[in-house]
Amino acid sequence: KAPVCILVHRDPLEVARSLKTRDGFPLPLGLALWEAYARAALSGSEGLPRLLVQYSGLVEDPVGTATRLSERLAALGMPIPVVLPEAEIRDFVSPSLRRERSVAGEARELLTPVQAELLRLFEGQELPANATPGPLSRGARELLEASSLQTKTERLREASLRTEVAARAEDVRRFTGIVAERDVLVASLRGRLAHTGEVRPPPGPTVPSQTSDGPGLAVCTIVAKNYLAMARTLCRSFLRHHPGARAFVLLADEVEGAFDASKEPFELLEARELGVPDFADLACRYTVLELATALKPAFLQHLLETKGIEKLVYLDPDVCLYGPLEEVRRFLETADVALTPHILEPIRPDGRLPDERDLLAAGVFNLGFIAIRRSPAALALLDWWEARLHEGAYLDFGRGLFTDQKWMNLAPCFLDRLAVVRLRGYNVAYWNLQERTDLVRTGEGWTVGGEPLRFFHFSGLNPDQPNLVSKHQSRFHLTDLGRAYRELFGRYVRFLGEEGFEETRRLPYRYSRFDDGTLFPERARRIFRELGEERRRFGDPFRTGSGSFLDWLRAPRQAESPMTHFTFYLYRQRPDVMQAFPDPDGVHALAFHDWLVTHAAGDLGVEEPWIESFRAVREQLAARDA
Numbered sequence: 001k002a003p004v005c006i007l008v009h010r011d012p013l014e015v016a017r018s019l020k021t022r023d024g025f026p027l028p029l030g031l032a033l034w035e036a037y038a039r040a041a042l043s044g045s046e047g048l049p050r051l052l053v054q055y056s057g058l059v060e061d062p063v064g065t066a067t068r069l070s071e072r073l074a075a076l077g078m079p080i081p082v083v084l085p086e087a088e089i090r091d092f093v094s095p096s097l098r099r100e101r102s103v104a105g106e107a108r109e110l111l112t113p114v115q116a117e118l119l120r121l122f123e124g125q126e127l128p129a130n131a132t133p134g135p136l137s138r139g140a141r142e143l144l145e146a147s148s149l150q151t152k153t154e155r156l157r158e159a160s161l162r163t164e165v166a167a168r169a170e171d172v173r174r175f176t177g178i179v180a181e182r183d184v185l186v187a188s189l190r191g192r193l194a195h196t197g198e199v200r201p202p203p204g205p206t207v208p209s210q211t212s213d214g215p216g217l218a219v220c221t222i223v224a225k226n227y228l229a230m231a232r233t234l235c236r237s238f239l240r241h242h243p244g245a246r247a248f249v250l251l252a253d254e255v256e257g258a259f260d261a262s263k264e265p266f267e268l269l270e271a272r273e274l275g276v277p278d279f280a281d282l283a284c285r286y287t288v289l290e291l292a293t294a295l296k297p298a299f300l301q302h303l304l305e306t307k308g309i310e311k312l313v314y315l316d317p318d319v320c321l322y323g324p325l326e327e328v329r330r331f332l333e334t335a336d337v338a339l340t341p342h343i344l345e346p347i348r349p350d351g352r353l354p355d356e357r358d359l360l361a362a363g364v365f366n367l368g369f370i371a372i373r374r375s376p377a378a379l380a381l382l383d384w385w386e387a388r389l390h391e392g393a394y395l396d397f398g399r400g401l402f403t404d405q406k407w408m409n410l411a412p413c414f415l416d417r418l419a420v421v422r423l424r425g426y427n428v429a430y431w432n433l434q435e436r437t438d439l440v441r442t443g444e445g446w447t448v449g450g451e452p453l454r455f456f457h458f459s460g461l462n463p464d465q466p467n468l469v470s471k472h473q474s475r476f477h478l479t480d481l482g483r484a485y486r487e488l489f490g491r492y493v494r495f496l497g498e499e500g501f502e503e504t505r506r507l508p509y510r511y512s513r514f515d516d517g518t519l520f521p522e523r524a525r526r527i528f529r530e531l532g533e534e535r536r537r538f539g540d541p542f543r544t545g546s547g548s549f550l551d552w553l554r555a556p557r558q559a560e561s562p563m564t565h566f567t568f569y570l571y572r573q574r575p576d577v578m579q580a581f582p583d584p585d586g587v588h589a590l591a592f593h594d595w596l597v598t599h600a601a602g603d604l605g606v607e608e609p610w611i612e613s614f615r616a617v618r619e620q621l622a623a624r625d626a
Contacts, residue, residue, distance in 0.1 A: 003049075004048070005048050005050045006051045007041050007051070007052050007127070008054075008055055008058065009053070009055060010056075011055070012111060013027075013031075013110060014055075014100040015033070016028075016030025016031045016110075017100040018100045019033065026351035026352055027110065028143055029144075032139070032144050033144070034115075035118060035136065035137060035140045036136060036140060036144060039118070039135075043133040052126060052127050054125075056098070056576045059098040060580065062092075063086045064580060101602065101603055112137060112140075112357070115140070147351075216310060216311050217313055218245055218309045219238040219246075219315060220247070220300070220303060220314050221234055221249055221316065221319075222251075222252055222295060222299060223249060224253040224288050225251070225258050225507035226505050226509065228500065229496045229500050229501035230496065231266065232500075233320055233495045233496055234320060235266045237320045238313075240321070241324040246309070248266060248267050248269065248307075250270075250295060251268060251269070252288065253509055254510040255268075255270065256508075271291075271295055274298055274299060276298050280541060280542060282295075284511070284520075284528050284541035284542065286393060286394070288509055288512075289395065289403065290393045290395060290403055291393075291511070293389070296367075296385075296389075300370075300382055301386070304379065305379075309374065311371070311372075313325060313328060313369070313371045316368035318457065319455050319457050320455060321454065322445060323446075323454045324454075327421070327454070328371045328421070335417045335419035336415055336417045337370065337371065337372050337373075337381060337411065338372075338421050339369070339370060339418065339419070339421065340365060340366055340369050340421045340426050341420060341422070342363075342432060344422055344424065344432070345435045350475070352473075353474045354430075361397050363402055364409050365405070365408045366405070366427055366457070368427060369426070369455075377417065380414075385407060392407070423454070425447070425451040425453045425455075428453065428457065429456070429458075430459060430470035431459075431473070433469070433476055434476075436449055437481060437482070439453065439481075439482070439484040439485050446488070456492075460473070466489045469481070469489075511542065514543070515542050521566070521610050523566075523569070552565055562589045562593070563584055566610070567593075567596060570606065571584055590618065590621040590622060593614055594618060596611075597615050
């Protein structure tokens with residue numbers, strides 16, 4: 001008889017992360033290796049009976065997987081192997097072996113279309129009978145070839161050099177990290193002292209009076225309370241270079257007595273005051289990032305139409321200015337809108353992130369900056385943008401969405417007078433550092449690429465770990481970028497400390513709680529969205545009591561079932577869990593709730609207060625079955 005091939009498949013992102021942790025491989029290279037191995041498995045088993053085993057199921061439920069595998073082999077007429085006692089299987093296969101985990105659907109956001117198509121073959125319980133390997137994709141082939149270009153001699157020489165340099169490089173990096181952490185600590189202490197009234201180190205020149213529009217530019221940004229220190233830093237830096245101008249902040253949150261808006265270096269508007277239709281519905285469906293971006297066009301339009309502003313600049317809160325935006329002022333003399341592209345040069349393939357495909361997914365332009373002149377064309381664009389963002393501001397690569405940003409790919413189609421700002425000193429950030437490494441300190445200013453640095457976008461920066469540059473990239477450490485960049489980052493971290501970063505970073509988000517203080521689970525936003533028009537019956541989704549959304553989340557999905565609507569949604573997010581516990585309302589209820597208590601936080605990001613409610617149900621089920 002023909003042999004039977006047993007193919008064990010592991011999620012490609014878990015494979016890539018494991019290779020990155022163990023061998024230092026960049027994620028794209030790890031995904032390329034997964035593709036190569038998957039195609040090799042299909043090629044080597046072509047024409048033979050195949051059984052597919054999911055690695056996640058094998059590790060999480062080794063006994064059940066072994067039992068089902070024996071049954072499937074028997075159905076093919078194969079001798080049934082001896083099945084070891086359950087205790088021995090569990091001793092041999094432990095869930096702790098699975099050190100890397102990915103959320104359902106997460107891998108698809110990083111795979112190429114060709115790899116995503118390959119993954120679909122492996123996602124079920126059976127491989128399609130006609131599954132063929134197909135050729136290795138071009139991108140994977142190029143990455144694998146690039147990784148093996150060095151000869152053995154070259155690798156030995158490189159290893160020798162690395163050994164020589166490693167100690168010194170590590171010393172330098174460790175020292176730089178210590179200095180950066182010291183800067184954060186000092187800045188934090190100074191900020192705390194400032195807020196106690198003992199000392200108030202000036203973050204910059206005194207903020208000028210905001211009674212006029214100054215030279216004609218105004219600035220605005222959008223934050224939740226935990227980003228107040230960023231908003232303060234941004235506005236002070238803008239006002240320093242544009243004396244007499246006005247600064248506005250939209251709070252996609254509620255003040256709740258956390259700070260005194262009259263003492264801020266900006267004019268504040270709460271999101272509820274903006275008059276956006278179905279605001280509570282938006283605040284429930286969207287994450288804080290999605291909500292902030294969804295409100296952007298309405299906020300810009302409100303300022304242009306009610307504040308007498310002719311030229312308005314929106315900047316993300318994690319931006320800091322280092323010079324006046326003179327070029328923008330000139331662009332807006334004739335253009336209706338000005339945008340900055342993410343990059344000005346092709347990115348050389350190096351296996352690091354972000355690459356050009358990441359930027360294709362995120363959008364051509366970075367919407368951490370947009371400048372608008374009050375004109376019929378600009379206002380019409382804002383109308384269109386606001387309408388699209390009412391339902392389309394999700395961060396959902398699978399649906400081709402990236403918050404508010406990707407919609408602006410269409411701006412050149414709609415505007416006759418669009419200025420694409422191709423200046424190296426604008427919107428410098430992690431996505432274009434590879435083309436702008438030549439930052440130079442010049443007296444009180446800075447230049448990059450020989451042009452004045454106007455603003456740096458500190459997107460993804462963790463002030464506690466400035467050496468990482470941004471959590472969204474893998475190309476640079478701060479130590480790789482030179483002294484000028486280290487000074488720039490150190491100063492920004494210091495500014496944040498002076499503006500109360502340590503105090504404001506922990507301020508709670510109003511729309512993360514129901515009105516009785518119960519934590520609003522982030523996963524519930526997706527549930528609410530998927531209810532469609534049915535969700536209208538709840539009224540304000542944040543209210544509590546009879547007939548509320550919270551009441552529905554907690555209610556049994558059917559009579560006598562321990563499964564609530566919330567836990568049933570979590571159940572449906574994991575096909576492997578559905579396979580392991582096919583009857584969660586009945587015989588598998590206790591086992592499923594055991595899984596929830598153990599894994600829902602790590603695997604699905606469910607918050608601890610809700611895990612506690614799962615624990616209570618599990619105890620009731622255990623008592624019932626005792």
